[in-house]
Each structure stands twice: as C-alpha cells, then as structure tokens.
Amino acid sequence: xxxxxxxxxxxxxxxxxxxxxxxxxxxxxxxxxxxxxxxxxxxxxxxxxxxxxxxxxxxxxxxxxxxxxxxxxxxxxxxxxxxxxxxxxxxxxxxxxxxxxxxxxxxxxxxxxxxxxxxxxxxxxxxxxxxxxxxxxxxxxxxxxxxxxxxxxxxxxxxxxxxxxxxxxxxxxxxxx
Numbered sequence: 001x002x003x004x005x006x007x008x009x010x011x012x013x014x015x016x017x018x019x020x021x022x023x024x025x026x027x028x029x030x031x032x033x034x035x036x037x038x039x040x041x042x043x044x045x046x047x048x049x050x051x052x053x054x055x056x057x058x059x060x061x062x063x064x065x066x067x068x069x070x071x072x073x074x075x076x077x078x079x080x081x082x083x084x085x086x087x088x089x090x091x092x093x094x095x096x097x098x099x100x101x102x103x104x105x106x107x108x109x110x111x112x113x114x115x116x117x118x119x120x121x122x123x124x125x126x127x128x129x130x131x132x133x134x135x136x137x138x139x140x141x142x143x144x145x146x147x148x149x150x151x152x153x154x155x156x157x158x159x160x161x162x163x164x165x166x167x168x169x170x171x172x173x174x175x176x177x
Contacts, residue, residue, distance in 0.1 A: 017094035022171040029099035057153040078170030
C-alpha cells in the first residue's frame, strides 16, 4: 500500500476504494488526499503530452510537476463534491468527504457500520462539508496560478481556466445519476 501514490493506476486506486469500504476504520482524510487524486490521471497524461512538446523547457519540469499535482487535486475535489451523495447511497465511503466528516466528528464509524445514510447525509449537509473542499480548491487554484510566473513553456493560466470549467461542470452535475 505505501507505493499506491507512485503508480496512478486506476486499478490500484480501485483497490484503495475497496480497501476503505471493506475496512472503514482506516478511512482518513490524509491518506485519501494522498492516494485518490492520482485517479484523475492528470500527471500521467501531462507527462505524455510533454514528451510530444518540442518547445517545453526541461528546466521547468520540477515546477510544472508541482503545478500539476495541484491541478490533479483540484480535479479530484470537483469529483468528490459532485458524487458524495450518490456514493453514500451506494455505501461507498472512499471519498475524502467522508474522511473529512469523520475527522471533524460530524459522522462516526458507528454511522458507517450501521449504514445510517440519512444521519450521514444530514450531518454532511448541515455542516456544509463541501465548503471545506471548495475553499481548498480555491487555495490550490491560487497556488497553481502562482506557477504561471515561473513556468513559461506551458500555459499554466490555460490549465487553470480549464480546471475552472471542470469545477463548474462538476457542480452543475451534482445530484445527477
């Protein structure tokens, strides 16, 4: 399990979700934020794009990778805020939304064990857990834009703009099955 974050494989990320759902007592926000964003495949896809980009400046690679890690997390946040209610109905507790709610004490492991979906939904809505993730999204967005000053061979502002569109799509799809 310690090497999960290295692979970015959908299969490995799927195994992490299975592990969480089989052993909900290990659910926590820190590991979720470490492992799950790699399911977005932004780092992998960007690496492939860079391999075919003749004008990319290799001296910017480290900074660009830092920016892409933020972008990957931003993409995952959109997914989490738009799907947690559906996942609750499916008894899928692998979302960081549930890890955050546990950490804050809004829900308990007993709620999860009993699959008390109504109590969990009410708790997450009454404590506006989505706000935590949307504030984090904005922080990451601001950090991402700061890389535009130092990365010149890739349009970081265009990446940020694309992520703005993506979060709007996620928020617009909330509640859809």
